Amino acid sequence: MDKILLAHGSGGIAMHKLIREYFVPEFEMQSLGDSAIVDLSHSPIRLAFTTDSYVVSPVFFPGGHIGELAVYGTVNDLSMAGAKPLYMSAGLILEEGFSMNDLKKILASMADAAKRSGVKIIAGDTKVVNRGKGDGIFINTSGIGILEDGVNISPANIKLGDKIIVSGTIGNHGVAVMAERNGLSFNPPVLSDTAPLNQIVEEIIGYGGVHAMRDPTRGGLATTLKEMALESGLCFNIREASIPVPDGVRGASELLGIDPLYIANEGILIAVVRKDAAENLLAILRKNPLGKDANIIGEVSESPEGNVLLKTRIGGTRMIDMLSGEQLPRIC
Numbered sequence: 001m002d003k004i005l006l007a008h009g010s011g012g013i014a015m016h017k018l019i020r021e022y023f024v025p026e027f028e029m030q031s032l033g034d035s036a037i038v039d040l041s042h043s044p045i046r047l048a049f050t051t052d053s054y055v056v057s058p059v060f061f062p063g064g065h066i067g068e069l070a071v072y073g074t075v076n077d078l079s080m081a082g083a084k085p086l087y088m089s090a091g092l093i094l095e096e097g098f099s100m101n102d103l104k105k106i107l108a109s110m111a112d113a114a115k116r117s118g119v120k121i122i123a124g125d126t127k128v129v130n131r132g133k134g135d136g137i138f139i140n141t142s143g144i145g146i147l148e149d150g151v152n153i154s155p156a157n158i159k160l161g162d163k164i165i166v167s168g169t170i171g172n173h174g175v176a177v178m179a180e181r182n183g184l185s186f187n188p189p190v191l192s193d194t195a196p197l198n199q200i201v202e203e204i205i206g207y208g209g210v211h212a213m214r215d216p217t218r219g220g221l222a223t224t225l226k227e228m229a230l231e232s233g234l235c236f237n238i239r240e241a242s243i244p245v246p247d248g249v250r251g252a253s254e255l256l257g258i259d260p261l262y263i264a265n266e267g268i269l270i271a272v273v274r275k276d277a278a279e280n281l282l283a284i285l286r287k288n289p290l291g292k293d294a295n296i297i298g299e300v301s302e303s304p305e306g307n308v309l310l311k312t313r314i315g316g317t318r319m320i321d322m323l324s325g326e327q328l329p330r331i332c
Contacts, residue, residue, distance in 0.1 A: 006330075011218025011264075012323025016227075034077035034215075037147065044149070048083035050074060051142040057330040059102070059136050061180040063172070063191030066139055067106035069266060069332060071113035071121075072196045073217070074143040079201040080213045080269065082153035083145030088114070089123040090141050095134030106137065117196040119143070155231035155272075157211040162300040163278035164236060165271045167200065167285050168193065168293045170221050171249035174263035177331055179252070190248035193267035200288045201269070207284055209277025215269050217332055219323040222261035224270055225308045226322045232272075236308045238298035238320070261310075262323045264331040272300065 007014040023029060035050040054070040070090065078085040090110065094103070114121050172193040179186060197215065204210055212232070216224035221243070229236045245253075245260050253260045267290065273281050278296055285291030308320035 009218075011220075012223055012262075013321070014324075015218075016322065035081040035083065035145075037081060046147040048078050048081045048145040048147060049142070050077040050081075051140070052077060054139045054141070054332060055135065055330060056177060056332050057135055058177070058180050059106075061192055062176045062189065064176075064194040064266075065106060065109065066137060067110040068113040069192075069194050070139040070141050071110050071117060071119070072194050073266065073332065074141040075117045075119060075196045075198050076215045076266075076269075078143050078145035079196075079198040080153070080215055081145070081147070082151040082201070082205055082210075082213070083147045084202070085117060085119045085143055085145040085198050087120050087122050088141055088143040089125075090121050090139060091125040092127070093134060093138040093140075094126065094128045095136050096128060096131040098136050103137070113196070117198060151205060153205075153210060153213055155212045155228045158228070158232035158234055158272050158300055159211065159274070160234065160300055160302055161275045162211055162272050163275055163296050164225075164238065164298040164300065165273060165278065165282060165285065165294060166216075166221065166243065166268060166297050167197075167271070167291045168268040169244040169246045169249070170216070170265055170268065171245060171253065171260040171263035173266040174220070174331055175249050175252045177264075178256075181330075184252075186248045186252050188246075188248045190246070190252060193265060195267035195290055197267065197269055197290065200285065200290050203284050203288065204271065204273075204281050207277065207281060209274035209281060210271055211274065212272040213269050216265050218264055220260075220262040220264055221270070222259070222308070222320045223322040226320060228270070228272065229308050230306045232300070233305050235301045235304055235306070236298060237301055237311070238308060239311045240313050241311075242295050242297040244293045244295050261320065266332065275299070 035048045038047040059066045075085045175190045176192040214224045285294035310318040
């Protein structure tokens, strides 16, 4: 294959292959996580750095829009490394003819989202492209955060017997965007779950026992679990009955023939935690409005290594892999 496909941006197998075969060898990348940890010479300070681009279509969707999505996505990527987000930049690519009123609305919500998250937008850039050469607006962000002493969050820390927690219901963001894109409505309505996770992360890290975290965005819960299993070299055993899927997402998935495990999320996290801390961490999560639907969905075993096994509702076992192809394009 000698052309870029939409599947290369889906978060699944094609994207991972693209990164591994093209970007990693050229840039000599050591980490494939959303954030890189930087140790400063002659200083005990450790920084986390991340960058991301947001090309969601449509720009406005039930429960949010591209502006707050860009801020919260950056905040969450830093948080998944265990860092406290501090500063970010925002670069906007605008298409000729884009509504000034829509731009004002997006910028105002970005400012509000930054304030809610406790970060400052301190630098930026704006470019304009000819009509028909963009898609209204694209936003690129970069973020910097700081790690407290002793914080070490990584799939390399995952141990046998660890419990796997998801902090909320899955599939809301992907279904909300898809519904708006295609003029669909569902009852009950489905709203994007876009939200900042730094406060909830600070609470659980403060308690202790958190070994690894990820936010299951592109590729959904299934792809993210598979990434973590591969990086840890262990097996994730998941119970389908324990995964919180809201009625709206379940109904939309059945109607459209898609799997909620692969639908994008923007306001939940996966935490792999020490077995004896799991129940207390779950209680902490459930006290926060963003974690009220949190649940323990499985545990870590030794083999088959690098795999995710799903215990289905009917008692069978299904092997879970990364997203193949594209299920919901242009989701973030």
